[in-house]
Amino acid sequence: MGAAVAVTGIGLVTSAGVGVSRSWPVLLTGVSTAASLAELAGLPVTLGCQVPRFDPAEAVGPRRAWRLDRHVQFAVTAAREAVTDAGLDPDGWAGDRVAVVLGNGGGGTTTWEREHATFLNAGADKVSPLALPMSLPNMAAAQLGIDLRARGPNLSVATACASGATAIAVGRDLLRSGAADVVLTGGTEALLTPYNVAAFARAGALSRRNDRPAAASRPFDAERDGFVLGEGAGILVLETVAHARSRGAHVWARLAGCGLTSDAFHVTAPDPDGAGATAAIRTALDDAAMSALDIDHVNAHGTSTPLNDAAEARVLRDMTQGRAVPVTSLKGVLGHALGAAGAIEAAGAVLSLRESLIPPTANVTRVDPAVDLDIVTGVPRVLTGDTVLSTSFGFGGQNAALIFTRP
Structure with a gap:
């Protein structure tokens, strides 16, 4: 076994709310956040679990918001919360000892769908010069590193629905290897778009309870008929227990x-x-x-x-x-x-x-x-x-x- 690893910070952006303080109470209610979404009208599935009242300009700043795909906006927002929760300050840390490992399944498909429609309807000259850096799958991790001045290893992990958990395991291994003192890790996703909903529906994966969206997601229930697509981000700050103790940090849990x-x-x-x-x-x-x-x-x-x-x-x-x-x-x-x-x-x-x-x-x-x-x-x-x-x-x-x- 390697060094014991601590969780010292948590950040969340979910369909229950932006931040841990908003998400956790809703989770305790056991009431679904699924709702009918106007942007999905006319599709076979018209429901989803969307992050509520998310203002990108407020979350990441107006100068950065328009340069970041929605899934990156989520990641940066959750990471900032996690770093603050851990009692860390990017202005004072040794950035070359801070790693980022982020899981993601689809990259910036919000941007990709918009810019592809622009390409088809208005021509190549109208495609945004930021289309690629906003949609490439490594950009959530890259932008998080830029935002928080984390200059250690910066990795993107894609194992579909296991991506966020896989990233946490990889982040733990970076700590044990000595490659970093702090790891910002987790996952982010914003695939609640017409194309993705249509694709998942065609695959037979989604619930068809369009008339009762709040009753659609029912894990382990006898009447379940598919999942409801959601979005959001979860970020954990990991450190070795020794490093956390050396700076007097609280430890929420150990990753054993x-x-x-x-x-x-x-x-x-x-x-x-x-x-x-x-x-x-x-x-x-x-x-x-x-x-x-x-x-x-x-x-x-x-x-x-x-x-x-x-x-x-x-x-x-x-x-x-x-x-x-x-x-x-x-x-x-x-x-x-x-x-x-x-x-x-x-x-x-x-x-x-x-x-x-x-x-x-x-x-x-x-x-x-x-x-x-x-x-x-x-x-x-x-x-x-x-x-x-x-x-x-x-x-x-x-x-x-x-x-x-x-x-």
């Missing part, structure tokens, strides 16, 4: 174990046997020098799709060995933020440890009998244990498992 695997099975469907997911969890447990009996709560991937929830439930049921370990999925409230989801849920796992509360899973009126898990529903539940497992699984069969413990 990480596991990354691949199903090598199918581009969109999970391995029905769950071998890859199981291996990721076992790897994280081994990394943390723990057994499955040490897990006190699971913040599940729980997408609300029939295949994913069934496969994940089998994996978790086998792992818990019949114990009533409380399981929740934040996607019932937030929808599926894709490349940001694993990072947002990792932040949720840390907040559960910090606040000793487990948010309920939204819209679970009848747990699928095949799930056979202790799904937290209705109201928050007190978390009495010390260890939380957060799971993330992506298209392509890429799996990530993170284990957090109380400090």
Whole structure:
């Protein structure tokens, strides 16, 4: 095992609100944020979980806002909050010892869709000269480094819906390798656009409850019919425990174990046997020098799709060995933020440890009998244990498992 790693800062931009102080109370209500969206009118799916009242000029400054794609605006906003929460100041830190590892699935598709329409309708001369630097998939990490003067390793991770969690694991490894003293890590995504919604709908992944959007995202429920597309960002500040203590920082949690695997099975469907997911969890447990009996709560991937929830439930049921370990999925409230989801849920796992509360899973009126898990529903539940497992699984069969413990 390498050096112990601490979480010292958290930043969130979600469909529940901008900032931890707005997102966390909404998560505790267990009420979905999904709504009908005017920009999706006429599509097969017209609902989504959109970040509310997000003013880019206010969030990142008017001079920068128009140069940044929406997903980068989210990342910078969440990162600034996380750095402040950690008690760090970019004006005073050793920037060459600060790394950035950011997960992202689609890059700047808001910009790409707009500029492609301009290209088709108005011609090549009307395409913005900023089209590429606003839409390339590495630009969220790059712009975050520029904004916060973080001059250490700067990496972008793309493992679809596991991207945010994978980035956290890679960030942890950078700390253990000695390549950085501080890592800003997590994920960001803004794929709630007409093209992406149409594509996911054609793939059969989205809920079609257009008439009841608030009831559409229902992880582990017997009547689930697909996920609801969301957006947002989650950023964690990671440091070695020794570094955090040396500067007198608070430690919200420890990142005790990480596991990354691949199903090598199918581009969109999970391995029905769950071998890859199981291996990721076992790897994280081994990394943390723990057994499955040490897990006190699971913040599940729980997408609300029939295949994913069934496969994940089998994996978790086998792992818990019949114990009533409380399981929740934040996607019932937030929808599926894709490349940001694993990072947002990792932040949720840390907040559960910090606040000793487990948010309920939204819209679970009848747990699928095949799930056979202790799904937290209705109201928050007190978390009495010390260890939380957060799971993330992506298209392509890429799996990530993170284990957090109380400090």
